[in-house]
Amino acid sequence: MRVLCVAEKNSIAKSVANILGGGQVKRRDTKSKYIKNYDFTFDFGGYIGTAQVTMTSVSGHLTEASFPSEYNSWSSVPQDILFDARIITSVSKNANVLADNIKKEARNATYLYIWTDCDREGEHIGMEITNVARISNPQIRVIRADFNNLERKHIIQASKRPRELSKDAADAVSARIELDFRLGAIFTRLQTLQLQRAFEILQSKVISYGPCQFPTLGFVVDRWQRVEDFVPENFWSLKLVDKRERQTVNFTWKRNRVYDRLAAILFLEHCLDAKVAKVVKVNQKPTRRYKPLPLSTVELTKMGPKFLRISSKKTLELAESLYTNGFVSYPRTETDQFDSGMDLHGIIGKLTPSEDWGTFAQGLLDGNFRIPRKGKHNDRAHPPIHPISFVHRSALQSQDHWRVYELITRRFLACCSENAIGAETIIELQMGDELFSQKGLIILERNYLDVYPYDKWTGTGQLPAYQVGEEIMPNMLNIIDSVTTSPSYLTEPELIALMDVNGIGTDATMADHIEKVQEREYVVKRKKRGAATEFVPSSLGIALAKGYDEIGLEWSLTKPFLRKEMEVQLKNIETGHLDRDALVQMTLSQFRDVFHLTKQRFDCLKNSCRLYLIELNEG
Amino acid sequence: MTDTMLLREMEQRGIPLQDSWLLLVVNHLVHQRKYARENITTELVFPFFMASDIRTSTSGAGAAAYDISSQHNITLSNPLLVQVVRIREIGKSIVSQLEYLNQLEERKNLKGQQIIRLVDEEDQEDKEGDDSGIAEAQEAIFDGKGFKYMCRLVLEDANGQRFYGMEWKPIPGIQLDTDLGTKLVIHNAQEGRLMNGTENTFRRNYCKN
DSSP states (O other), X not given: OEEEXXXXXXXXXXXXXXXXXXXXXXXXXXXXXXXXXXXXXXXXXXXXXXXXXXXXXXXXXXXXXXXXXXXXXXXXXXXXXXXXXXXXXXXXXXXHHHHHHHHHHHTTOSEEEEESOSSHHHHXXXXXXXXXXXXXXXXXXXXXXXXXXXXXXXXXXXXXXXXXXXXXXXXXXXXXXXXXXXXXXXXXXXXXXXXXXXXXXXXXXXXXXXXXXXXXXXXXXXXXXXXXXXXXXXXXXXXXXXXXXXXXXXXXXXXXXXXXXXXXXXXXXXXXXXXXXXXXXXXXXXXXXXXXXXXXXXXXXXXXXXXXXXXXXXXXXXXXXXXXXXXXXXXXOOOOSOOTTSOHHHHHHHTTTOTTTHHHHHHIIIIIOOOOOOOSOOOSSOOOBOBOSOOOGGGSSSHHHHHHHHHHHHHHHHHTSOOEEEEEEEEEEEETTEEEEEXXXXXXXXXXXXXXXTSXXXXXXOOOOOOTTOEEXXXXXEEEEEEOOOOOOBOHHHHHHHHXXXXXXXXTTHHHHHHHHHHTXXXXXXXXXXXXXXXXXXXXXXXXXXXXXXXXXXXXXXXXXXHHHHHHHXXXXXXXXXXXXXXXXXXXXXXXXXXXXXXXXXXHHHHHHIIIIIIHHHO | OOHHHHHHHHHHTTOOBOHHHHHHHHHXXXXXXXXXXXXXXXXXXXXXXXXXXXXXXXXXXXXXXXXXXXXXXOBOSSOEEEEEEEEEEOSSOHHHHHHHHHHHHHHHHTTTOOOOOOOOOSOOGGGTTOOSOHHHHHHHHHHTOOSOSOEEEEEEETTSOEEEEEOSSOOTTOSTTSOTTOEEEESSOBOOOOEXXXXXXXXXXXXXX
């Protein structure tokens, strides 16, 4: 019996082969210098039994979409023809040697065992591999491994419990590929040709369109506009200060602020008429700061830029590298809740040798362990991102690898800890009809905060004693005048959060879209104060976003709704509730209307480019 | 009802109508709307009053005395009938208010869909000092509660005297989109101190409900 196993990348193939081969693995070169074949014997049990195994891999997608050559000319082919043009799916040039390797190895195999990543894209890649293998062996039987980390026991268990490839998930990706390809081609050609003709400055530029890129650009421009439009306004608030027990206590006005000086003066006068302030409430109560939720991909890609000053894309790449080396679990997951059957103690046990958090981990095992909080998401495919094994700092490729590993591990340990506990005192004073309050916080038990420096909870110290009913003469009661502060441009964590909540991209692709809009020079990343960075749109980005908004489409291409709806429908295909072709037809029909209206009113885009690329720059 | 009865009933509501104005309304109802004179009630007159300028429809009985500016720290015993001439939200910045209106308009144009522009994160350190109003507007629209905090009004009585009024506590029905010309009957109005500016002398009154 021969089994051909195919993984998504060589590093995974190597790791799985070493586990299943029990160290008795023979390596063979292929025509690709990056891909190897690993031969070993393994007992899969069940209906497969013991078999001669070859484990190999691909390098992501094998195939690419293209139009037949008669549609290649941008200038002579009307764009709307591309809505109905045939699409050719073929093995990409770079992947030819990989495909040849699979065909060759599949020839004498009984089973094709797919070991691609267990996500939607992985199912599609599995289908691509199947189609290639069946060229040389149409009778080959196809099974699929279900795994989410490279821990030895997990891989061995996964190998003995294969399932079928999910055609529905593969169909969802196939629909996405077709739509992104067609719509990208149509609108890119339309706007590039028109704008190149109209503006010398754009003559050599390809002005690309992407169904996720444009809403991403839209968020950046939207925030930029608010910063541009912002006008500072004066406001006034009352400040009441009391001094006792050698402490100065600043009380905050309950109305916070008013945007009218006369009103502030009236309120002040009312308070002064009262002469004294009365303590109306003294509340002491326990309070807590909740430990973090288990880590999902979106959260990881927000934390990378925020705490590590590493871009979201790089953070994800580092996490993937840690995964392929067996240090952390699969890093593309929407799930933020641990399954109740998961052996969290076992994982904590592996972390005790660490100098950095070993003592904390041991403390959890000795009685401080608490069940992690459950978030609202569960993709039913992968658990939250967590460490699989302990690794020493020096064993990792780079300092950045370590920092990401550290973040994942500390987050995991924090999830398994107790919430931080504090005692809060709230004091409320009434002077005339006006209320003032102050809160004091003492942190009694730091708990998870001891292992999780990414969260801050600062105590203010004990407030002096006040009694309800007590009358006090404030040390100071005054009007403070101030000015409102402008919003800031979007940071990367903010942009990811907006994309996530508005349904743009998936956890796996958001970072890519952010990179893409920068590559296309629609958005520029620049440093703000400190080491943080922010996004501002380029003149071209602004021109495109404003131009499309001016066209007056029911749902502008720079707004998230069209893509959000598509993502929802892609999920419906994945769960078998919608047919792939039906979604493609529905979406193309929608975009056909968008295309025609855009073409009809393209002058809006030209006017916008004229304004933002030429006139304002000249000014 | 006779005109006299109508006048009395309206006066009991704090609305001292002018005879001549009431006569015009009654005649209109009789001749244009074909009501029998004896069937005309205050409910029929009321809409006309609400749409009127109280300087022409009411007498000075509901107005403040002409020497009010020289009286200090008194509470007016009679109800004060005024109409809203100007209204301003002073608890929120103008930028916030515009943000709210823009988001509301956008939601209407997008048939109930809304773009989320700010995500509520547990760690809000970075958001301190952001007075864009985006968060407030978004929350107000999601909650459907409207965007009101505290209004300052310019009110005018039947004699054309103008006063500032300010909400001490929120009054239902008083908000930024309250129609100008809305009528208020204010009880126990307190007269505040006179303030002199360098160029203008203006009255500053406040009304407590």
